[in-house]
Amino acid sequence: MWRNEKSREIIVQIIVLFFLGWFISWLVMNVNANFEALGKDISFEFLFIPAGYDINQYLIDYDSRDSHLRAGIVGLLNTGLVAFFGIILATVLGIALGIIRLSKNWLASKIAYWYVEFTRNVPILLHILLWHGIIINTLPHPRKAISFGDVTFLSNRGFYIPKPLAESGIELVYLFLVVAIIFSILFSKYCKRKQDLTGIQYPVFWINFSVIFFLPLIAFFLSGMPVSLEIPALKGFNFRGGMHMSPELAALTFALGIYTAAFIAEIVRAGILAIDKGQREAAESIGLKPSKVMNLVILPQARRVIIPPLTSQYLNLTKNSSLAIAIGYMDLVATLGGISLNQTGREMETMLIVMLIYLSVSLSISALMNWYNSKVKLVGR
Amino acid sequence: MKTKMLLAVVTAGVMFAGSVLASTLDDVRARGKLNCIINTGLAGFAAPDDKGNWTGFDVDFCKAVAAATLGDASKVNYTTATGKTRFTKLAAGEGEILSRNTTWTFSRDVDLSQTFIGVNYYDGQGFMVPKSLGVKSAKGLDGASVCIQTGTTTELNLAEYFKGNNIKYNPVPIETNAEAQELYKAGRCDVYTTDASGLYATMMSFDNPSDHMVLPEIVSKEPLGPVVRHGDDQWADIVSWVLRAMMAAEEKGITSKNVKELAAKDNKDKEINRLLGKDPLQGLSKLGLSADWAVNVISQVGNYQESFEKHLFPLTIKRGMNALYRDGGLHYIPPIK
Secondary structure, eight states, rough: OOOOOHHHHHHHHHHHHHHHHHHHHHHHHHHHHHHHHHOOOOOOOOGGGGGOOSSOOSSSOOOTTHHHHHHHHHHHHHHHHHHHHHHHEEEEHHHHHHHTTTTOOOOHHHHHHHHHHHTTOOOOOHHHHHHHHHHHHHSSOGGGGGEEEEEEEEETTTEEEEEEETTTTTTHHHHHHHHHHHHHHHHHHHHHHHHHEEEOOOOOOHHHHHHHHHHHHHHHHHTTOOOOEEEEEEEETEEOOOOOOOHHHHHHHHHHHHHHHHHHHHHOOOOOOHHHHHHHHHHHHOOOOHHIIIIIIIHHHHHHHHHHHHHHHHHHHHHGGGGGGTTTOOOHHHHIIIIIIIOOOOOHHHHHHHHHHHHHHHHOOOOHHHHHHHHHSSOOO | HHHHHHHHHHHHHHHHHHHTTHHHHHHHHHHHHHEEEEESSSSTEEOOTSSOEEEHHHHHHHHHHHHHSSSTTEEEEEEEOOOOHHHHHHHHOOOSSSSSOOOHHHHHHHHHTTTEEEOSSSOOOEEEGGGGOOSSSGGGOEEEEEEEESTTTTHHHHHHHHHHHHHHHEEEESSSHHHHHHHHTTOOSSEEEEHHHHHHHHHOOOOOGGGGGEOOOOOSSEEOOOOOETTOOHHHHHHHHHHHHHHHHHHHHHOOTHHHHHHSSSOHHHHOOOHHHHHHHTTHHHTTTTTTHHHHHHHHTOOOHHHHHTTTTTGGGOOGGSSBBGSSSSOOOOOOO
């Protein structure tokens, strides 16, 4: 049996699997034995008792009488929010920097170079503390807030902008928006077919953009402007009303976005450089404009190289958001893995849940990016 | 084969667990040092002095236990813990005592399997504001941003108090006292809330303490005291009687100055004799302590009053509830008999 390569492989795998199983069961037993020695048990009942603490930012209704479970969900949504903003900022900034870095303009290229070298060589925690420090130390107190036309305010308690409130009659605007979007999709398909058949190009983007923008705008005026603005106003200690972005959310978004952008810039640069220069020369020689060369020839091919490492940057950004606790942003780690842990003393349980949640969030992002990767990868012909 | 191996693992686990259950006093004596878990930094309670030595009211208690068990108050290893990590550190055996402004509550005592050995400081949660804010009462804090230290009972008190009074607020949770001070000074919060003792300690560390004030409302009961792990009654008794010995010494007028003298002579008050080892104190051997345990504590650390006045008077903290019962306070000491 040992001489046969195939069965040998299987035997080795069985042995490895056995030791792995033994190791895991040893870990579980050890935890159990030690918990017993400490007089502790493992129980998840605490999830359903009232949390008792308040959270300063919630995307779903939350009150201190709600359960620890709900507090955890509020924290998870806050994690999601900052990861979402951070990923958008990092992607836009990163792609722009990656391209600028390769530009022939010496100054622009050097600026992008120094940006990358400076930001990626400083630990992310310092970025977060720096941005938070800048916001709360340099911006004024709410009573002396920087005001833009008395509707938008900047202060060390965060940024306040007017909040649009829908009134009756808004339905028409929504309807027109849906119609405009359906039109755009159909129009794009039509133009693509037309171009494939005849080679004639239409300015698809500008036409679609105008339709999506102006059609709802017309509906907005037709139905008598059914949107009112809730303008933030200083009442007592803080501003009330309007939309509010806390200094913690802002600092975290800037820090995560700016830090991760440096890595994404390098990934984009690597992706572009990976494309054979013959591709560029060929595209230029048939008379394509530089922007078309980039958008139609280089980037679509570079994307295949860029997506897999980009995925890990997105995962890093999401996981790095757990450093939020350093500045008091109430993410998953601060709520379920922080205050709930403290109030209930269930370290093992809360940490297991928090780890499982991060694992599933990361796996979801990974799955989404893998799906996108399979869409853009080279189709075997 | 697999079951055998598992059996071996279980046995090893149980044996390991068994070693955890060995007498805490023996562990301390074998090591020659007491491991004590203290605050990461709170003036008056536990803070490093100019020379980098830990000093403070809570630190004194660690020293007192070391003096009673090892005969030398300096034989202490200090481990710092935040509000969040303290119980985990105690449970994991990083220290024999948690002496860190810890509030005695039901669930901490029962659910977290710890033993609170008594109260060494009666406190309550208060609010500190800059005087320039013009607020005179906690009821006037509607809409304010409030800095809170997380991992404490503070969050729950705050939520309950404000909800009960129908006041809206914006909580800003912070991990340590030092960070919270920075945010408060930078104006990120209008109010800083923690135990009143902590507020005075924080205020005195500011450049201009007189620009700030503590509001009159005390919104909670915070009996603070040292904590030990469940399961070693001998150790819990030692720690709790060290605390009582310090208070009894104040009651009987025994101080670090006169303790040696009182221990040498036969006092009229036989309780002094028993405390200082002149007369036998029945059961002392069960604690595994020598007859001069209290003399060591009082001569090396001082009585409760001395420790209080040394560390907390500079913060303008008054005895108040922390006076002995005969002076109108809450400290009532069981007889040393």
